[in-house]
Structure formats: C-alpha cells, structure tokens
Amino acid sequence: MSYPYQIKSIEQYHQDYKKSVDDPDSFWGAIAQHFQWRKKWDKVLEWNFKEPNVKWFEGGKLNITENCIDRHLATMGEKPAIIWEPNDPNDRVRIVTYNRLHKRVCQVAQMLKNNGVQKGDRVCIYMGMVPELAYAVLGCARIGAIHSVIFGGFSVQSIKDRLEDTGAAFIITCDGAFRGGKDIPLKSVIDDALVGNNLVKKVIVYTRTRTPVSMIKGRDIWWEDEMANAEDQLEAKGPISFPAEEMDAEDPLFILYTSGSTGKPKGVVHTTAGYMIWTTYTFVNTFQYNPGDVYFCTADIGWITGHSYIVYGPLAAGATSLMFEGIPTYPDAGRFWDIIDRHKVNILYTAPTAIRSLMGFGLDPINGKDLSSLKVLGSVGEPINEEAWHWYDKNIGKSKCPIIDTWWQTETGGTMISTLANVTPARPSWATLPLPGVQPILVDENGKEVIQKDDQGLWKGNLCIKAPWPGMLRTTWGDHERCRTNYFAAYENLYFTGDGALKDADGNYRITGRVDDVLNVSGHRIGTAELENAINMHTGVVESAIVGYPHDIKGQGIYAYVIYQGHHGDDELRRQDILQTVTRIIGPIAKPDKIQFVTGLPKTRSGKIMRRILRKIAEGDVSNLGDITTLLDPGVVEEIIKGRI
Ligand code: WTA
Numbered sequence: 001m002s003y004p005y006q007i008k009s010i011e012q013y014h015q016d017y018k019k020s021v022d023d024p025d026s027f028w029g030a031i032a033q034h035f036q037w038r039k040k041w042d043k044v045l046e047w048n049f050k051e052p053n054v055k056w057f058e059g060g061k062l063n064i065t066e067n068c069i070d071r072h073l074a075t076m077g078e079k080p081a082i083i084w085e086p087n088d089p090n091d092r093v094r095i096v097t098y099n100r101l102h103k104r105v106c107q108v109a110q111m112l113k114n115n116g117v118q119k120g121d122r123v124c125i126y127m128g129m130v131p132e133l134a135y136a137v138l139g140c141a142r143i144g145a146i147h148s149v150i151f152g153g154f155s156v157q158s159i160k161d162r163l164e165d166t167g168a169a170f171i172i173t174c175d176g177a178f179r180g181g182k183d184i185p186l187k188s189v190i191d192d193a194l195v196g197n198n199l200v201k202k203v204i205v206y207t208r209t210r211t212p213v214s215m216i217k218g219r220d221i222w223w224e225d226e227m228a229n230a231e232d233q234l235e236a237k238g239p240i241s242f243p244a245e246e247m248d249a250e251d252p253l254f255i256l257y258t259s260g261s262t263g264k265p266k267g268v269v270h271t272t273a274g275y276m277i278w279t280t281y282t283f284v285n286t287f288q289y290n291p292g293d294v295y296f297c298t299a300d301i302g303w304i305t306g307h308s309y310i311v312y313g314p315l316a317a318g319a320t321s322l323m324f325e326g327i328p329t330y331p332d333a334g335r336f337w338d339i340i341d342r343h344k345v346n347i348l349y350t351a352p353t354a355i356r357s358l359m360g361f362g363l364d365p366i367n368g369k370d371l372s373s374l375k376v377l378g379s380v381g382e383p384i385n386e387e388a389w390h391w392y393d394k395n396i397g398k399s400k401c402p403i404i405d406t407w408w409q410t411e412t413g414g415t416m417i418s419t420l421a422n423v424t425p426a427r428p429s430w431a432t433l434p435l436p437g438v439q440p441i442l443v444d445e446n447g448k449e450v451i452q453k454d455d456q457g458l459w460k461g462n463l464c465i466k467a468p469w470p471g472m473l474r475t476t477w478g479d480h481e482r483c484r485t486n487y488f489a490a491y492e493n494l495y496f497t498g499d500g501a502l503k504d505a506d507g508n509y510r511i512t513g514r515v516d517d518v519l520n521v522s523g524h525r526i527g528t529a530e531l532e533n534a535i536n537m538h539t540g541v542v543e544s545a546i547v548g549y550p551h552d553i554k555g556q557g558i559y560a561y562v563i564y565q566g567h568h569g570d571d572e573l574r575r576q577d578i579l580q581t582v583t584r585i586i587g588p589i590a591k592p593d594k595i596q597f598v599t600g601l602p603k604t605r606s607g608k609i610m611r612r613i614l615r616k617i618a619e620g621d622v623s624n625l626g627d628i629t630t631l632l633d634p635g636v637v638e639e640i641i642k643g644r645i
Pocket of ligand 1: 303381383523
C-alpha cells in the first residue's frame with residue numbers, strides 16, 4: 001500500500017511539479033481530498049505577498065487531530081503511533097498505539113476544558129521529550145487552543161517574553177526533564193518566569209523526574225490528578241472520546257518562536273489545513289514512507305522539526321514515529337545505533353551537528369549494532385558538509401540508503417527543497433530539487449533574478465520563493481507588519497528566506513547558509529542582535545558584537561567581542577559572568593564559545609559595526625580585511641587582531 005499522493009518516479013516528480021506550478025488550485029485540491037474534512041473548502045488558494053495575505057482552503061472546516069488520530073482508528077487502532085525510548089535505556093519503553101493516543105488526547109482535551117481553556121486561547125508548553133508532550137500539543141489542537149511549545153533549553157527571560165507575547169493564561173510543564181546525565185528543573189524555571197506575571201491562571205505539572213517542586217494553591221495542579229479526573233468524567237459517558245472542535249482551515253494551530261536579525265524572537269504562526277497537508281505530503285514524499293515503517297526523527301518537539309516531523313506529518317500519515325527522550329551520547333556515543341537496532345528503525349532523520357559529533361567517536365560505537373533495518377537517511381538544520389555526508393552514507397547507511405538533505409525553515413512549516421528518497425538523485429551537500437508547489441528564485445541585492453552564471457557555471461544569489469505553498473507562515477503573532485517587513489519587504493512580491501544558495505543547470509539547489517545576521521549553531525538559529533542584547537544586559541558590558549566562525553561540530557561557533565568597563569574580578573571571571581547572564585536571559589544554547597575583551601569595535605563613520613571585519617578576524621583570516629581606512633578608528637582593528645582567541 002502507498003499514499004495516493006506519493007510520487008513514485010522521477011517522471012512523475014517532473015509532471016507533478018509542473019502541475020503544481022501551472023494549476024496549484026487543482027493540484028492541491030486533489031491532494032486535500034485525501035484528508036478528513038467536516039466541510040469542504042470553497043476556494044483552494046487566495047493570496048498576495050504585498051500585505052501578505054495567504055489563505056489556503058478557505059471555507060473548509062476540520063480538526064487536525066481527527067486527521068492525525070481518529071481517522072486511523074478503524075484500521076490501525078492497535079498499530080503504534082508513538083514508540084517512546086526513554087533517556088535511560090534500562091527504563092521502560094512505551095508503545096503508544098493509535099487507540100491509546102486517542103484516549104490520552106481526549107483526556108487532555110477534557111482536562112484543558114475543565115481548567116477553563118477555550119478555543120483560541122494560547123497554551124505554553126515547556127516539557128521534556130515525553131509522550132505527554134505530544135498528548136499536550138494534540139490536546140490543545142483538539143479543542144482549538146493555540147499551542148506554543150518552548151524548547152527546554154530556553155530559560156527564564158525567554159519564557160517571560162514568550163508568555164507575554166502570546167498572552168498565554170495556561171502552561172503545561174514537567175517537574176523536570178532527563179537529558180543525558182542531567183535533570184533539568186523545568187518547573188522551577190517556570191516559577192521564576194512567573195514572578196510578576198498576572199496573566200497565567202493555571203500551570204499543569206506532569207511528574208517525570210520527581211524533582212521537588214513548589215506548587216502554589218489555586219494555580220499549580222498535577223497532570224496525573226487532572227487526567228484521572230478527566231478519565232472518570234469521560235468514562236461516565238461511555239467509551240472514552242472527546243469531540244474535536246470544528247476549526248476553520250485558516251484558524252491558527254500554533255505559534256513557534258524563532259530568532260531573526262532583529263532583537264526579539266518572532267512568533268511564527270501556522271494555521272490548520274495548509275500546514276497539515278504540507279507536513280503530511282512532504283513527509284510521505286521526501287522519506288518515501290510506507291505504512292509499517294518505523295521512523296525516527298531525533299529532533300526535539302520544541303523546534304519546528306519536532307512539530308512537523310515527529311508529531312503532525314507522521315501522525316497524519318498514520319506512521320509510527322519514534323520519540324527519544326535523551327541525547328545521542330548517553331549513556332555512550334552508540335545510543336542512536338542501539339535505538340535503531342532495538343526498534344528496527346527504517347528511516348532516520350537527524351542533524352549534521354549530531355553526525356559530526358558522533359563521527360568524533362570513531363567506529364567503535366557502531367560496531368556490533370545491527371543497522372540493516374535502515375532504508376532512508378535524512379538530514380536537516382544546516383548545510384551538511386561532504387565529509388559528514390560520506391561518513392553518514394558509508395557507516396550508517398552502509399552505502400545502500402539514499403540520504404535526503406531537507407532544506408526548510410520554521411517559517412516554511414515543512415521541507416521545501418530535498419531529494420525524494422529513491423526517486424530523485426541525491427548529491428553530497430546539495431539539497432537538490434524543490435518539492436512540488438515550491439518555486440524558488442535566486443535574486444541579487446536589488447531583487448533582480450540572477451541571470452549571470454559564476455565561473456563554476458552556477459547561479460548564486462539570495463534564495464526567495466515566488467508563490468505560496470500550503471505550509472507557509474501566515475503572520476507573526478500580534479504583529480502582522482513585522483511579518484511583512486521581515487519576509488516580504490526585502491524584495492517585491494517574494495518571500496525572502498534569509499539564506500544564500502547556488503543553483504546548477506539541472507535546477508539543483510545548494511544552500512550556502514544565512515546571508516543575514518542570524519547564526520546557525522548546532523542547527524539552532526541564534527540572532528546576533530538578540531544575543532548582543534543579552535550580553536549587553538551584564539552590568540559591566542558597554543557594548544558587544546557577535547559573529548559566527550566555522551566550528552567542527554557545531555557548524556558555526558559563537559564569537560563575542562565585548563567592551564567591558566569595571567573592576568570586578570579578572571577576565572576569566574568576567575567571561576563566566578557573561579556566560580551566566582546569557583544562560584539566564586536566553587538559555588545555555590546561546591552561550592558564546594569565545595569571548596574577547598576589546599577596547600573598541602570597528603565602526604563606520606555612521607556608527608555601524610563592520611561585522612565583515614570581525615568575522616574575518618574570528619575566522620583567523622586577517623590577510624585580506626578590505627578597506628579599513630573608512631573606519632572611525634582604524635587602530636582598533638590591529639588591537640583586535642592581536643588579542644584574538
Ligand atoms: C538552515 C529548521 C542548509 C537554513 C528546519 C535555514 C539548512 C535555517 C538546512 C532554518 C539544510 C535548515 N541545508 N541549511 N538542509 N535546513 N537549514 O527555522 O539556514 O530552525 O534558514 O528550521 O536552517 O532553521 P529553522
């Protein structure tokens with residue numbers, strides 16, 4: 001069995017691609033029929049990129065959880081929806097069948113209703129990678145509440161900002177989360193974030209680590225008690241079921257924050273029908289998923305990859321999605337390979353940074369592990385370098401599994417450019433061809449399409465998309481103008497990705513990385529402005545500038561140039577203090593790898609920091625810094641070079 005919209009040959013790919021561009025309405029209308037609707041749409045697509053205003057399947061009514069769960073029950077009720085692998089390999093594995101998932105999601109829906117959550121309310125979710133996180137997300141979707149998952153690596157100030165921006169009155173969290181040898185005290189971080197917050201009415205706490213937590217009467221309640229309660233209530237009415245809220249196709253499904261080139265993270269808003277269809281379609285086609293395959297995505301649900309390709313896409317396709325609580329190096333660097341062996345994983349989807357870090361442990365952790373179940377390997381989050389690609393291909397795929405390099409973004413909802421496993425050809429470090437519905441274009445600084453090839457015979461430019469696809473962001477929460485200026489104002493009538501790319505004569509794309517002030521550290525987006533703001537909050541810091549530099553494992557490392565004034569401690573202590581500050585304000589993921597104290601920064605006469613120069617110095621390439629005579633104080637460059645770390 002396969003999916004009616006599954007692309008089976010390269011000829012079909014070209015045909016479908018053409019159809020999707022020539023007549024998107026009939027192309028996507030035909031695919032949408034394979035989903036479950038309460039009411040059919042009136043119009044497939046309406047759009048302009050000026051405002052922007054993008055609407056898919058307007059007039060259609062549905063609930064995404066009926067598509068992810070209910071419609072599978074008759075035929076696949078006892079099939080595993082989620083296989084959960086705990087942090088500690090000796091703990092109990094949990095297999096969540098579609099029937100069980102249905103029951104739990106209905107209970108969560110009832111629990112949320114009991115606590116006053118209504119359609120359209122925002123619910124912030126700050127949990128470790130436990131099945132309850134998936135139940136929480138889907139429970140919100142069941143009643144039409146808008147979830148906003150906050151990655152467990154973010155700390156107090158980031159949570160405060162997100163609570164404020166979403167206006168959430170409800171939080172779902174855990175006492176703590178296990179990650180490798182660590183126990184991260186999530187509830188206590190939430191408590192700190194709630195100081196001075198008057199909006200949050202209820203905090204639901206799931207018990208995972210048994211870390212002692214403070215529980216405030218009237219506000220904090222236990223997940224276990226509430227779920228038991230909900231179960232009793234539902235059971236009193238017969239077999240457990242909770243009616244799904246009827247949602248408009250364009251009703252918001254979730255908000256997910258992501259860093260951009262401006263100071264504060266943006267709340268990217270995805271809506272219901274288009275996102276569902278896009279994640280399912282791309283999931284089935286890029287991985288060439290076949291029913292029964294065991295699929296393992298190593299991302300965290302706190303990021304878009306987890307939303308789209310652990311929860312929504314796979315479940316809507318009736319797949320078996322393996323969810324892993326821990327980290328690739330715990331208890332040792334063979335953990336991924338143990339999991340693949342243990343659960344006979346067929347499809348592995350991970351990030352180049354994980355591959356590079358595991359490469360460093362050599363082949364010992366792989367030896368003796370049976371990886372023969374693997375059929376397809378995926379990569380996401382950053383450009384995969386050739387060395388990592390070949391290592392992955394040879395040692396994990398045993399040279400028989402296609403590697404799909406999936407390029408996409410939080411804003412795109414799902415994969416945009418990727419090889420389709422066994423259908424279109426893969427090529428190391430190239431994302432290759434756009435999915436049907438995706439119309440990329442490379443432009444120069446002025447927004448003109450790049451016509452001239454470079455000396456390698458490639459087109460090189462800023463990557464934009466010409467027309468809407470079903471999974472694209474619709475707005476940024478609470479500030480539509482910000483969405484316009486960030487994505488649709490740089491070039492007229494184009495969505496600008498912020499990435500640079502190369503294209504060859506066959507239409508293949510190679511993503512070269514960000515062209516804006518956003519770093520990609522271990523596959524996580526970090527805005528330099530946001531990080532500078534955090535560093536500048538330290539009492540002693542006068543000014544700072546952040547640049548990226550090549551890092552063997554993380555892809556990009558964070559280099560901070562800091563002007564410091566004060567007498568507290570020595571340089572080492574000051575560095576530690578700055579790291580602590582960043583950890584408090586953003587989270588440990590944003591900690592700089594290197595901090596260099598300087599007395600000045602290279603600035604233009606208009607006061608703009610010349611990051612190009614700082615980047616070169618951080619990279620250790622000081623031979624050709626370009627013209628520095630126009631700088632306000634050229635002397636500062638010499639000093640910075642001398643003090644380089
Ligand atoms: C980068 C993650 C090259 C890119 C899904 C993009 C990639 C940013 C790839 C989005 C890839 C992601 N090849 N670069 N296969 N995948 N990127 O929002 O710079 O966390 O703009 O979404 O990651 O990161 P985000």
